[in-house]
Amino acid sequence: KMIKKLAYREGIGDLLADGMAEAAKKIGRNSEYYLIQVKGQPSIEPFRIPKGWALAVSTSPVAGRHLRGATMGSNRYGPRPRPGDF
Incomplete structure (x- = not known):
């Protein structure tokens, strides 16, 4: 609907149709x-939580480039292994 x-x-659709x-x-x-x-540009990412990601x-220069500067992986899984750590 x-x-x-x-x-x-129609109705609320008129208000929301332009974004x-x-x-x-x-x-x-x-x-x-x-x-x-x-x-x-609308975003589905929660940028108000990870401040470093929000800054990136x-x-x-490109709106919505949400994969650059993402810090969520390091917060969730720890820092990336460095060469020689194995």
């Missing part, structure tokens, strides 16, 4: 603060 509302711009950033501008009341986006993504 939601896809149909977006496609035909999250435009919807937040229309809603106002500081709702842009709650967007998860990088340089205007926000300074990347």
Whole structure:
């Protein structure tokens, strides 16, 4: 049902059809603060948690380049082994 509302711009679909950033501008009341986006592009990555990753993504010349500078692997699995560690 939601896809149909977006496609035909019916009800809430009209508000969301132009993307999250435009919807937040229309809603106002500081709702842009709650967007998860990088340089205007929506993101599904939780950049508010790993600060180093957020810095790498926000300074990347390409919006949404989420694999560069990702620190989650080292946090989860430990640092990468160095040559000679084996």
